[in-house]
Each structure stands twice: as C-alpha cells, then as structure tokens.
Amino acid sequence: MITTTGLTKVYRSRGREVTALDGVDLHVREGEVYGVVGQSGAGKSTLIRCVNLLERPTSGTVTVAGQDLTALAGRGLRAGAALREARSHIGMVFQHFNLLSSRTVQSNIELPLEILGLSGQERRRKALDLLDLVGLADKAKAYPGQLSGGQKQRVGIARALAGDPKVLLSDESTSALDPETTRSILQLLRDLNQQLGLTVLLITHEMDVVKTICDSAALMKGGRVVESGTVAELLATPGSELAAELFPVGGEPSGPDRTVVDVTFHGEAATQPVISQLSRTYNVDISILGAAMDTVGGKQVGRMRIELPGRFEENVVPIGFLREQGLQVDVADVHTPAPADALLKEGAK
Numbered sequence: 129m130i131t132t133t134g135l136t137k138v139y140r141s142r143g144r145e146v147t148a149l150d151g152v153d154l155h156v157r158e159g160e161v162y163g164v165v166g167q168s169g170a171g172k173s174t175l176i177r178c179v180n181l182l183e184r185p186t187s188g189t190v191t192v193a194g195q196d197l198t199a200l201a202g203r204g205l206r207a208g209a210a211l212r213e214a215r216s217h218i219g220m221v222f223q224h225f226n227l228l229s230s231r232t233v234q235s236n237i238e239l240p241l242e243i244l245g246l247s248g249q250e251r252r253r254k255a256l257d258l259l260d261l262v263g264l265a266d267k268a269k270a271y272p273g274q275l276s277g278g279q280k281q282r283v284g285i286a287r288a289l290a291g292d293p294k295v296l297l298s299d300e301s302t303s304a305l306d307p308e309t310t311r312s313i314l315q316l317l318r319d320l321n322q323q324l325g326l327t328v329l330l331i332t333h334e335m336d337v338v339k340t341i342c343d344s345a346a347l348m349k350g351g352r353v354v355e356s357g358t359v360a361e362l363l364a365t366p367g368s369e370l371a372a373e374l375f376p377v378g379g380e381p382s383g384p385d386r387t388v389v390d391v392t393f394h395g396e397a398a399t400q401p402v403i404s405q406l407s408r409t410y411n412v413d414i415s416i417l418g419a420a421m422d423t424v425g426g427k428q429v430g431r432m433r434i435e436l437p438g439r440f441e442e443n444v445v446p447i448g449f450l451r452e453q454g455l456q457v458d459v460a461d462v463h464t465p466a467p468a469d470a471l472l473k474e475g476a477k
C-alpha cells in the first residue's frame with residue numbers, strides 16, 4: 129500500500145546540509161498497522177511528510193495505493209491537481225490535533241469536504257456519520273475549546289477520514305494524551321483499521337504503542353531504517369534491537385564462564401517443560417534470569433533468559449536440543465563479569 133525506494137531528503141539551510149532521510153526503503157502492506165520508532169531527530173516526521181508529499185523528497189520514490197506520487201509531483205501545474213486528488217485519499221493525524229478553534233467540530237470535519245466540492249447536505253451527512261464512527265455523535269455543535277484532548281484527537285481522526293482514505297498517517301497522535309486516553313485512541317485506530325481495512329502508518333516514540341496495535345515496525349536511526357519487519361519476524365531476528373525493546377528480559381549472568389541464552393516462543397509453545405526436560409536430559413542446572421510474556425500485535429509471545437553453566441562451546445548440545453524443540457534460541461551477548469568483579473561479589477557475600 130505504501131512503498132518508498134531510496135527515499136532521501138536533504139535540508140539546506142544557511143549553507144548547512146542536513147540529511148534527514150538517507151535512502152529509506154519502506155514497504156507497508158495493505159491493511160496493516162505499521163509503526164516507525166526512533167530517537168528524536170532520526171527522521172520519522174520527515175519520512176511521514178515525504179510519504180504524502182507535504183515535503184518534497186530530494187530523491188527516491190513514494191508510491192501509495194499503486195500511484196507514484198513523486199512522479200505526479202514532478203509534472204508541473206496540471207499534475208498539481210492530480211497530486212491534490214491523490215493526497216485527499218491519504219488521511220493525516222497530528223500530535224496537536226490542528227483543529228480550527230473558531231469552527232464547530234462538525235465544521236472542522238466538513239472543511240476537507242468543502243475543498244473536495246461536496247454540497248452542503250452531503251457534507252453534513254458525511255460529517256455526522258464520521259462523528260458517529262469516532263464516538264462523538266453528540267459533539268457536532270461543540271467548539272474544539274470545549275473538548276478534552278482525547279475528544280479533540282477523535283475529531284482529528286474523523287477529519288482525516290473525510291476523504292475516504294485508504295491510508296492513515298499519524299505522527300505522534302497520542303503523545304499529548306494521558307495513558308488511559310492513549311489506549312482509547314489506539315483502540316479506535318485498531319477498530320478503524322479492521323472495520324474499514326484502513327492501512328495505518330504511525331510514528332511513535334513509545335514502544336507500548338507498537339506493542340498494542342502494530343503488525344509491523346521499523347526502527348530509524350540517522351535517517352535510515354536499520355530494522356524492519358512484522359513483529360513476529362523481529363522477535364525471531366537474533367540481536368534485534370526492536371525485539372529487545374519490545375520484550376525486555378533483563379538479567380545479568382551470575383558469574384564468569386556462563387552461557388546466557390534468550391529463548392523466544394510464540395503462541396502455545398510451552399517453554400517450561402522443555403527447560404526442565406533439558407535440565408534432566410543433560411543433567412545441567414539452569415537458572416532463569418528473566419522472563420516476560422505478553423500479547424504483541426494480538427499474538428501471545430514470550431521470552432525467557434536462562435543461564436547454563438560453562439562456556440558456549442560446552443553448551444552446544446543443550447542449545448541444539450532447545451532449537452530442535454522448535455524454540456528460537458539466541459545466545460545473548462551480555463557483559464560477563466570480569467574475574468575481579470566476581471571475586472568482589474564473592475567477597476561481599
């Protein structure tokens with residue numbers, strides 16, 4: 129539904145150049161909720177603004193619903209109308225809502241419909257339908273100033289849906305909201321995604337948002353996408369930074385010459401019996417350093433960090449056993465205390 133290839137954006141201001149996007153290839157499938165995370169300045173907002181051509185990419189292409197927007201943007205005046213038309217099918221939701229305070233809620237939603245040239249009656253009907261959809265049927269005549277943050281964002285979402293978009297872009301749409309309201313807005317986005325088959329590309333700095341509603345995610349750093357995939361794929365990628373952030377399993381090894389492995393399991397796969405079986409079969413003492421179990425993208429996922437005595441070379445067979453059971457096993461690259469540290473700890477005991 130959304131594809132970017134080699135997307136690059138270089139800002140030039142006062143003789144300085146900032147490469148905000150550096151060759152981004154993004155693939156968002158139809159009907160999925162796709163999250164983009166990354167630190168401040170990573171290029172997330174620039175990416176989303178380039179996807180709907182609010183920002184003109186320096187190079188690369190953006191295709192939305194099979195239409196090459198970058199080609200449209202490059203074709204002069206007549207193409208301007210075509211680009212506007214294509215853009216009207218991409219909804220955008222903002223962190224600070226961007227509602228007009230002098231207009232009623234209904235009139236805010238009617239605004240893009242006026243631009244699309246709908247009659248007064250059509251606009252009214254559509255606006256009221258959208259308000260109903262976002263759960264604000266009784267607020268049509270209210271002004272934005274009379275609404276809570278969550279209600280304002282619902283209006284923002286209703287307005288974004290006015291052009292019957294196939295794609296909804298959201299830049300930190302829950303960042304100004306408290307946790308409870310955030311949950312309700314995320315639920316609304318999920319419902320819209322499922323009811324309308326809407327594809328959602330959202331930017332967030334909260335891993336919880338990804339955990340709650342995203343099917344796929346990408347991690348940006350310095351204008352590049354450094355990791356991407358479905359949440360299940362990410363969890364199955366050894367050393368994935370996103371997986372580790374989605375699923376933090378802490379736990380430091382208890383001493384030198386220990387092998388620490390992270391075991392990931394999806395769905396019903398029961399780890400516990402496998403671990404005790406391993407312990408019995410190979411007669412090894414296994415300590416569980418940390419464990420987490422949660423629902424990610426609607427699927428049960430668990431991770432467990434365990435410790436085996438001895439170096440990795442001595443544990444090749446037990447690790448092989450775990451893999452044979454269909455579990456995903458990553459040998460964790462954790463700091464092993466230096467002998468001095470261990471001695472100090474021993475001394476403290």
Ligand SMILES: Nc1ncnc2c1ncn2[C@@H]1O[C@H](COP(=O)(O)OP(=O)(O)OP(=O)(O)O)[C@@H](O)[C@H]1O
Pocket residue numbers: 139140141146147148166167168169170171172173174175333
């Ligand atoms: N209009 C602009 N002119 C010059 N530089 C810009 C402009 N917009 C963004 N940048 C620079 O591009 C880089 C990426 O900015 P961007 O706003 O995309 O980051 P972000 O990931 O959205 O960050 P945040 O999480 O803080 O919103 C930053 O170094 C920023 O300073």
Ligand SMILES: [Mg+2]
Pocket residue numbers: 172173174
């Ligand atoms: Mg931003």
